[in-house]
Every structure is written in C-alpha cells, then in structure tokens.
Amino acid sequence: MIRVTVWNEFVHEKSNAKCKELYPFGMHKAIADFLSEEEDIVVHTATLDDEECGITEEVLKNTDVLIWWGHAAHHKVPDEVAVRVRDAVHNGMGFIALHSAHNSKPFKMLLGTAGNLSWRESKDFERLWTITHAHPITADVPDYIELEMEETYAEPFGIPEPDELLFIGWYSGGEVFRSGCTFKRNNGKIFYFQPGHETFPTYYNEHIQKVIKNAVRYVTPVYRSEKIEFPNIPKTNKE
Amino acid sequence: MIRVTVWNEFVHEKSNAKCKELYPFGMHKAIADFLSEEEDIVVHTATLDDEECGITEEVLKNTDVLIWWGHAAHHKVPDEVAVRVRDAVHNGMGFIALHSAHNSKPFKMLLGTAGNLSWRESKDFERLWTITHAHPITADVPDYIELEMEETYAEPFGIPEPDELLFIGWYSGGEVFRSGCTFKRNNGKIFYFQPGHETFPTYYNEHIQKVIKNAVRYVTPVYRSEKIEFPNIPKTNKE
Amino acid sequence: MIRVTVWNEFVHEKSNAKCKELYPFGMHKAIADFLSEEEDIVVHTATLDDEECGITEEVLKNTDVLIWWGHAAHHKVPDEVAVRVRDAVHNGMGFIALHSAHNSKPFKMLLGTAGNLSWRESKDFERLWTITHAHPITADVPDYIELEMEETYAEPFGIPEPDELLFIGWYSGGEVFRSGCTFKRNNGKIFYFQPGHETFPTYYNEHIQKVIKNAVRYVTPVYRSEKIEFPNIPKTNKE
Amino acid sequence: MIRVTVWNEFVHEKSNAKCKELYPFGMHKAIADFLSEEEDIVVHTATLDDEECGITEEVLKNTDVLIWWGHAAHHKVPDEVAVRVRDAVHNGMGFIALHSAHNSKPFKMLLGTAGNLSWRESKDFERLWTITHAHPITADVPDYIELEMEETYAEPFGIPEPDELLFIGWYSGGEVFRSGCTFKRNNGKIFYFQPGHETFPTYYNEHIQKVIKNAVRYVTPVYRSEKIEFPNIPKTNKE
Numbered sequence: 016m017i018r019v020t021v022w023n024e025f026v027h028e029k030s031n032a033k034c035k036e037l038y039p040f041g042m043h044k045a046i047a048d049f050l051s052e053e054e055d056i057v058v059h060t061a062t063l064d065d066e067e068c069g070i071t072e073e074v075l076k077n078t079d080v081l082i083w084w085g086h087a088a089h090h091k092v093p094d095e096v097a098v099r100v101r102d103a104v105h106n107g108m109g110f111i112a113l114h115s116a117h118n119s120k121p122f123k124m125l126l127g128t129a130g131n132l133s134w135r136e137s138k139d140f141e142r143l144w145t146i147t148h149a150h151p152i153t154a155d156v157p158d159y160i161e162l163e164m165e166e167t168y169a170e171p172f173g174i175p176e177p178d179e180l181l182f183i184g185w186y187s188g189g190e191v192f193r194s195g196c197t198f199k200r201n202n203g204k205i206f207y208f209q210p211g212h213e214t215f216p217t218y219y220n221e222h223i224q225k226v227i228k229n230a231v232r233y234v235t236p237v238y239r240s241e242k243i244e245f246p247n248i249p250k251t252n253k254e
Numbered sequence: 255m256i257r258v259t260v261w262n263e264f265v266h267e268k269s270n271a272k273c274k275e276l277y278p279f280g281m282h283k284a285i286a287d288f289l290s291e292e293e294d295i296v297v298h299t300a301t302l303d304d305e306e307c308g309i310t311e312e313v314l315k316n317t318d319v320l321i322w323w324g325h326a327a328h329h330k331v332p333d334e335v336a337v338r339v340r341d342a343v344h345n346g347m348g349f350i351a352l353h354s355a356h357n358s359k360p361f362k363m364l365l366g367t368a369g370n371l372s373w374r375e376s377k378d379f380e381r382l383w384t385i386t387h388a389h390p391i392t393a394d395v396p397d398y399i400e401l402e403m404e405e406t407y408a409e410p411f412g413i414p415e416p417d418e419l420l421f422i423g424w425y426s427g428g429e430v431f432r433s434g435c436t437f438k439r440n441n442g443k444i445f446y447f448q449p450g451h452e453t454f455p456t457y458y459n460e461h462i463q464k465v466i467k468n469a470v471r472y473v474t475p476v477y478r479s480e481k482i483e484f485p486n487i488p489k490t491n492k493e
Numbered sequence: 494m495i496r497v498t499v500w501n502e503f504v505h506e507k508s509n510a511k512c513k514e515l516y517p518f519g520m521h522k523a524i525a526d527f528l529s530e531e532e533d534i535v536v537h538t539a540t541l542d543d544e545e546c547g548i549t550e551e552v553l554k555n556t557d558v559l560i561w562w563g564h565a566a567h568h569k570v571p572d573e574v575a576v577r578v579r580d581a582v583h584n585g586m587g588f589i590a591l592h593s594a595h596n597s598k599p600f601k602m603l604l605g606t607a608g609n610l611s612w613r614e615s616k617d618f619e620r621l622w623t624i625t626h627a628h629p630i631t632a633d634v635p636d637y638i639e640l641e642m643e644e645t646y647a648e649p650f651g652i653p654e655p656d657e658l659l660f661i662g663w664y665s666g667g668e669v670f671r672s673g674c675t676f677k678r679n680n681g682k683i684f685y686f687q688p689g690h691e692t693f694p695t696y697y698n699e700h701i702q703k704v705i706k707n708a709v710r711y712v713t714p715v716y717r718s719e720k721i722e723f724p725n726i727p728k729t730n731k732e
Numbered sequence: 733m734i735r736v737t738v739w740n741e742f743v744h745e746k747s748n749a750k751c752k753e754l755y756p757f758g759m760h761k762a763i764a765d766f767l768s769e770e771e772d773i774v775v776h777t778a779t780l781d782d783e784e785c786g787i788t789e790e791v792l793k794n795t796d797v798l799i800w801w802g803h804a805a806h807h808k809v810p811d812e813v814a815v816r817v818r819d820a821v822h823n824g825m826g827f828i829a830l831h832s833a834h835n836s837k838p839f840k841m842l843l844g845t846a847g848n849l850s851w852r853e854s855k856d857f858e859r860l861w862t863i864t865h866a867h868p869i870t871a872d873v874p875d876y877i878e879l880e881m882e883e884t885y886a887e888p889f890g891i892p893e894p895d896e897l898l899f900i901g902w903y904s905g906g907e908v909f910r911s912g913c914t915f916k917r918n919n920g921k922i923f924y925f926q927p928g929h930e931t932f933p934t935y936y937n938e939h940i941q942k943v944i945k946n947a948v949r950y951v952t953p954v955y956r957s958e959k960i961e962f963p964n965i966p967k968t969n970k971e
Contacts, residue, residue, distance in 0.1 A: 101844075102846075105845065105846045105890070118962070124841075124844060125844045126844050127818075127841060127842045127843050127844035127917050128822065128917050128918050129819075129822045129918050129960035131918075131960045131961060131962050132962065133962070133963045133964075133965045134962070134963075134964060134965065135964060135965050135966065136964075167965075169965060173822070173918050173960055175892070175915070175916060175917060176895065176916065178893065190965075198892070199892060199893065200844050200845050200892060201845050201846050201848075201890050243846035243848045243890055244848060245835070245848045245849065245850070245851070246850045246851075247850075247851060247852065247853075248850045248851065248852050248884075248886060248907075249852065
C-alpha cells in the first residue's frame with residue numbers, strides 16, 4: 016500500500032464563496048477522495064489547522080508520498096515544518112507540489128530556486144499538452160487535457176532545468192508554462208503539476224486525477240534511508 | 255573571426271512564388287546578410303546545387319559553425335555528406351538546425367532520435383517565449399517574440415530532453431512547441447531553433463536575427479579535435 | 494512477461510581459448526541463463542551467425558528489451574539491422590548495451606555520439622561504485638561491486654551527458670569511467686553498463702547479474718508506438 | 733573586470749600548524765593571489781572574522797563571483813548571510829564552492845540536497861580526470877591532474893544530477909568522486925570543485941589554479957536582475 020498524505024492550507028475554502036461551493040470539505044478532501052478509489056493507495060489528510068500543520072515526524076515516517084497545496088498562507092507554515100518535509104524527501108519520501116505550491120517553503124527549499132513565475136488571475140482556457148507518452152506519469156493520459164478555466168501561469172518559471180518535462184500548458188491569453196516537471200533530491204522524487212486554481216473544478220477532471228494517481232506511484236520511494244549521513248569510511252583499498 | 259557556413263537546400267525559393275518573392279536569392283543569402291553585419295563573423299554559403307552539397311571536408315575544416323535549413327529535399331542530401339557533418343560536430347564544429355531541419359539527416363544522426371513532430375500548415379500567429387534571460391543565446395532578446403505568421407509545430411517533438419530549453423512557442427491555433435533547445439555531442443554544441451517557414455518573412459525579424467547571431471557565438475567551438483579517437487593507453491598508475 | 498532478446502556477436506568464444514573456457518556456449522547463453530531464473534522474464538538469444546543477425550522485424554516486434562554484446566565484429570552487423578534496432582528503440586523497445594557495445598552501430602546511432610573511450614587491456618582490479626541507491630537499477634546492489642579483473646575503460650567517454658549516472662568504475666591502474674548510464678530516445682529507454690570483458694568471469698558475478706536483471710525491468714517499455722509519425726494535425730483551437 | 737570575492741572561514745589556518753605553514757595568510761589570500769595575476773579579474777576577500785562575515789548586501793552587489801571555502805565553522809555562518817548569498821545567486825551572481833563547502837549553508841540551500849558525502853582523512857594520492865575538454869572550465873587543463881595528497885571524498889555524493897560533470901576524482905585508497913560539477917539556479921551559475929584540503933598545498937598547483945580561473949569566467953553573470961519577482965501580467969493576447 017502506498018501511504019499518501021494530502022496537505023492543504025485549507026484557507027480559500029473558508030473565505031471564498033466560489034471555492035467553498037466547489038470544495039465544501041476542502042481540496043484535500045477532493046484529492047483524497049479520488050486517490051482512495053485506488054486499491055494500492057491509502058490516504059491521510061492534514062491542514063494548517065492541525066497542530067504542527069499535521070506534519071509531525073511521526074506522520075512523515077508513515078508517509079510514502081506527500082501532496083502539497085498552498086497559496087495564501089505559505090508564510091504560516093513554520094520553517095521547522097518545511098525543513099522536516101525537505102529532510103523526509105532527502106531520505107526518500109515522494110513529494111507532489113500542486114499549483115501555487117510553486118511558492119511554498121518546502122518546494123523552494125528542495126529546488127534551491129526562487130520558484131517565481133508570472134501569472135494573471137483570469138478565466139483563460141488552458142490546453143495542457145502531454146510532451147511524451149513514454150513515462151509512467153502520462154500513462155493513459157490523452158495528447159492534451161482541456162480545462163475550461165485555469166489561472167494563467169507564465170514563463171519564466173524559476174526552477175532548475177527539470178529532469179523530465181512532461182506537460183506544457185497553453186493558455187488562451189497567450190502564455191505558455193512548464194506545467195509538469197520531475198526532479199530528484201537525494202533519495203526523493205518530486206513532481207510539480209500546475210493545474211488546480213481554487214475557484215475552478217480542476218480536481219474533478221478525470222484526466223487531472225489520472226495524472227495525480229500516476230504521479231503518486233511514480234514518486235513512491237525506491238529506497239528510503241533513516242537519515243542522510245556523512246560517513247567517515249575506513250581505508251578500503253585492497254592491498 | 256567566427257567562420258559560419260549557411261547551408262540551404264534552396265528548393266522552395268525556386269518553385270514557390272511567395273517564397274521567391276520573400277527570399278529572391280534564397281534564405282541562405284538572407285541569413286548570411288544579417289550575420290555579415292557582425293564584425294566577428296565571416297559567412298560562406300552552400301546549397302544542394304553545389305557539388306557534394308558544397309559540404310566537402312575542406313569546407314567543414316574551415317567552418318566553425320554550420321547553419322542548416324532543409325525541408326523538401328532532406329533525402330537528396332547523400333548519407334556521406336550527413337556523416338561528414340556529424341563527424342565534424344563530434345570534433346567540435348557548432349551546428350544550428352533551423353525550422354524543418356528537425357527532420358534533416360545530420361540533425362537526426364546527431365540527436366539519435368526520430369526528430370518527429372506534429373504540424374499544421376497554417377498562418378497561425380506565434381508568440382515565442384523566452385524561458386530564461388540568463389543564457390548567451392537569449393541576451394538582449396525580449397520576453398517574447400511575436401511572429402504574425404508561422405507554421406504551427408506541435409508536441410510531442412521527438413528529441414532527447416534538451417540540455418537547456420530556451421524558447422517555447424505558443425500558437426494561436428492552440429499548440430505549444432519546444433522551439434529553442436541546446437544539445438552537446440562529443441566536442442560540438444547544437445542549437446535547434448523552430449522559426450523560419452519559407453513563405454513567411456521570419457528571417458527579416460530583428461529578434462529572430464539576434465537569436466541566431468547569439469547562437470552562432472554560443473556554439474562556436476571551445477575545443478576542436480582532429481578526430482575522435484579510441485586511444486589504447488599505457489598503464490599510468492604511480493607505483 | 495518481459496520478453497528479452499540477448500544478442501551476442503559470438504566471436505571471441507570461438508577463437509579465444511580463455512573466453513571459450515569461461516563461456517563455452519557463448520556469453521549470450523550465460524546471460525540468458527541468469528535472466529531465466531526470474532519468473533517475469535522470458536529469454537531468446539540471437540547471434541551474428543543467424544540470418545539477418547537474428548534481428549528481424551518479427552523478432553523485434555516480440556522483444557521488449559534487447560541486450561547487446563559486440564566487440565570484434567561491429568562492422569559485420571549490416572547497417573539495416575542497426576537501423577531496425579534504432580527504430581524499435583524509438584518505438585519503445587528497451588536497449589541494454591554491455592561493455593564494448595559502446596562502439597556498436599545501434600548504440601552510436603541512438604546516442605548520436607562517437608561512443609569513443611580510452612582503454613587498456615589489462616588485468617586491473619575494478620571497484621564499481623554505486624552512485625545512488627535510489628534507482629530501480631541499483632535496488633539491492635551493494636555500495637560497490639568488486640571485480641578481480643576487468644579491462645580498463647577510461648574517460649573521456651564520448652557519450653552525451655547521461656540522464657542518470659548510476660555507476661562509476663575505479664580501476665587499480667589509475668582510471669575512472671562512467672560505467673552505468675541511462676538515456677532516453679523517443680519512447681525507448683537505454684542503459685549502458687561497462688563490465689563484461691570476454692576473458693573474465695564477470696557475468697557470473699551475482700551483483701553484476703542483479704544489475705542486469707534490474708535494468709531489464711527498468712528499460713521495459715512504458716509505451717510502445719507502432720511507428721514514430723509526423724502527423725499533420727487539423728486546426729484544433731476552440732473558437 | 734570580473735569582481736571576485738573570496739570567502740574563507742579562516743579557522744584551520746589559525747589552529748592547525750600544518751595549515752598555518754602552508755597558508756600563513758589564509759587560503760583566501762592564496763586564492764586571491766593567483767586570481768589577481770589575471771588582467772580581467774579584481775579580487776576582494778572576506779572571512780568569518782568580518783562583521784556579517786564580510787558578506788553584506790553592499791559586498792554582494794559589487795561581486796560578480798563569490799568563491800566559498802568553509803569546513804569547521806559552517807554553523808557559525810548566520811542563516812541570514814546564507815540566504816543573502818542564495819538570493820544573490822538567484823539574481824545572477826556566480827558561486828564557486830570549494831572542497832568542504834559541499835556542506836556549507838549557501839551550497840546546500842542552492843542545491844536543495846543534503847550535500848552529504850563519504851570521506852576518509854588520509855594522505856591518498858588523487859588523480860583528477862577531465863571528463864571533457866570541450867568546456868570553458870577545462871580549457872588548457874590536462875587530461876588529468878595529479879595531487880600527491882588529498883583528502884578522500886567518496887560517492888554517494890548528495891547532489892542533484894549535475895548539469896555538466898567535468899571532473900571525476902580517483903583516489904589511491906579505492907574511491908571515486910564527482911569532483912567538478914556545474915549547476916544553475918535561476919540566473920546564477922554554480923561550480924563545485926572538490927580539491928583543496930587545508931593541510932595540503934593544493935591551491936598552489938598550477939592546474940588547480942587554472943581550473944578556478946576558468947571557472948570564475950564561466951560563472952560570471954550573463955544576466956543579473958534586481959530581484960526575482962512574481963509579476964502579475966496583464967492580458968497580453970492579440971485580439
């Protein structure tokens with residue numbers, strides 16, 4: 016069983032009527048719901064309202080893949096929680112950053128870049144192009160996914176050259192964006208996925224759900240260490 | 255001085271009225287003209303009409319950067335000419351593949367992929383996004399370049415993950431494309447640049463010209479070997 | 494079931510006494526034997542002695558992963574066979590190049606580089622370092638594998654920057670080598686693995702066997718296309 | 733002129749007799765001395781003894797390339813100084829991390845990994861192999877550099893897959909290490925270079941000096957921004 020923790024700041028759902036209507040129990044619940052349909056995935060959720068954001072050492076020890084949605088409250092996540100997430104990824108935990116998590120503390124700590132981008136709050140139509148079908152994350156995903164409305168994200172996107180670029184977004188307003196990217200940091204795999212503005216029903220789209228399900232399996236740890244150490248090795252040469 | 259050879263199959267200019275009108279002396283002449291404005295660049299041209307395509311060992315030995323435009327006559331370039339180009343790149347010569355050269359023999363030999371893409375002959379508007387300004391090829395290039403009409407190229411584009419993705423094209427018809435990419439093969443640097451359909455005045459655009467000028471300098475050899483060898487080395491350990 | 498074809502030129506085993514003694518039925522048979530221990534792998538072999546090298550369209554259509562060992566007879570493999578292999582990899586077939594296959598036609602066609610390296614026929618001790626444990630190919634592989642004798646391969650190795658560098662070889666004579674590297678070409682995954690000189694019992698080493706078993710699973714196709722096409726797409730924008 | 737700041741914690745030179753003898757005025761002074769031989773480089777130095785480590789906003793604004801040597805006192809560098817360095821690199825400043833700076837705060841912040849490695853304090857002989865000659869950092873550097881004594885660094889080295897791997901170290905004790913690696917973070921270029929243990933005369937080696945001189949030029953900013961912003965862009969599509 017792959018143990019997934021879906022973390023959501025859970026702010027817009029309480030303050031924005033449109034968001035509340037779309038996701039009455041929070042986006043984390045909507046994401047947990049479709050992941051729970053899978054026989055090999057078991058889901059736990061946590062939010063900013065939980066003590067220590069619900070991201071304790073104990074929770075991370077029992078999490079194979081952490082999904083993160085944040086936007087308005089990045090600064091309310093304590094540094095020590097972000098460091099805890101970063102270290103868990105180094106040890107092997109998978110990490111999926113959704114939408115505005117490009118600017119979250121754990122994502123920026125893990126990438127080492129500013130995570131900046133240009134954007135326009137709009138109701139642009141997005142066509143999300145699949146750059147390759149030959150990747151576990153794009154299995155059974157169509158050539159492109161159409162989203163009637165998404166917030167426009169635009170280049171330049173402040174990330175290191177991704178290991179693999181899997182999706183590029185096309186927006187009706189004239190922008191492009193590297194919408195699906197993989198990275199590795201020590202033992203951990205990372206996937207960034209752009210769709211998911213809080214006032215649009217993106218997480219109910221079956222193809223978006225398929226990508227996230229695939230990504231969960233892809234970033235599941237291959238190897239998990241207790242901690243990243245700096246061993247002093249004895250002289251090992253044959254003599 | 256950087257010695258550039260601009261190669262063009264020079265076919266459409268003789269058969270297509272629109273192309274002939276735009277480029278009466280051939281696209282190679284238009285490209286050579288703007289490169290010749292630069293004090294550090296000296297330009298030579300060659301076409302399919304020349305013996306051995308004008309790409310002899312002698313020419314390549316005296317070429318620092320080879321620019322290639324081909325489309326209708328890829329199959330008319332003999333394999334041995336393509337191999338000659340490939341080997342010169344391995345030794346260090348820079349190579350710039352323009353537009354439909356994605357399907358040329360030298361480009362496919364150098365990348366090792368099929369070079370395939372989807373396309374639509376259209377009069378779509380293209381907005382070409384600069385993904386980073388922190389690269390010699392994008393120096394003094396605006397955030398995006400607008401081309402009133404370009405042929406639509408679309409993903410998936412059959413290339414290996416580029417070393418650096420520098421431009422992404424947005425087309426009014428709804429497509430995206432990795433329009434500017436760098437690669438290395440042995441000692442040689444390669445730049446692929448998508449704009450330049452034969453019936454549009456793309457090579458007269460000042461920003462497109464700037465990108466090509468920058469790219470010439472970027473792919474200029476750092477190190478050029480006589481030939482790529484397989485040396486049998488003597489035992490070298492200190493004892 | 495993963496359908497593996499092990500191809501071996503099968504030359505040294507017939508001409509070199511030491512090689513014959515070590516691999517009386519050929520290295521392909523030794524490799525097929527340990528792969529056949531796995532429940533999810535079914536193995537077929539082919540050599541230069543077979544018609545069309547045993548690499549017909551029919552064979553490739555029924556091959557998920559092709560393993561290639563060649564050295565003395567690279568030039569005896571017809572170009573059309575190498576092209577057939579290259580195209581099958583583009584369509585999604587996995588490809589594992591062993592040892593001196595760095596200079597084989599299919600490997601060089603797929604990489605686009607000269608595949609050159611320095612070497613010394615020696616009886617150097619090799620310690621093969623695992624660069625990361627967090628990869629399916631290095632699962633259950635120790636921190637390093639020791640080989641009492643291997644042919645020394647040395648840098649520079651004429652390959653593009655690998656997608657992933659998984660092993661680096663240390664030789665007692667003072668050389669290093671990028672011994673385990675992954676690449677992608679269109680839909681196909683490629684793994685190069687350096688150990689396996691014909692006069693040493695390398696393929697009987699349990700750890701070397703483990704790496705090759707892991708690699709077979711890793712390069713198994715995620716997505717296989719009929720052929721790589723250049724589709725002319727209709728205008729697809731919403732209007 | 734390229735404005736270089738050489739930062740050194742300057743600790744071992746005051747406490748270790750061997751180090752003091754080798755570098756009586758500190759390693760920063762030795763590095764500054766050979767860089768100052770170059771006509772296009774002007775050098776400034778700073779240490780832990782300076783207020784704010786000598787790394788103020790003003791200093792960074794006037795620094796094109798920051799070289800960093802740290803080991804025993806990583807923890808004495810305040811977080812805000814490390815953040816200042818990280819942000820300057822994002823804006824375009826070049827950064828060269830020497831030897832044990834693999835574990836410095838700025839390096840780990842920029843890479844997003846743990847920066848861990850294995851090591852053995854030894855007097856091993858190191859042969860540092862040049863992986864490619866076709867890079868500005870390896871220009872006029874021999875095929876390998878021999879260092880009579882260096883501290884042994886060993887894989888796994890906790891870094892992301894480098895953009896370019898330029899050097900691999902071979903140690904007489906049986907280890908290998910990715911000794912020269914380039915990375916990019918937003919507008920800034922980074923070079924990590926392994927040689928330089930404090931009790932060996934490494935920085936007096938002419939080839940090591942050549943690599944560092946080359947690296948200074950390579951990581952010099954191509955483009956420097958005031959700060960990394962998140963612009964809200966107006967609707968830009970043509971209509």
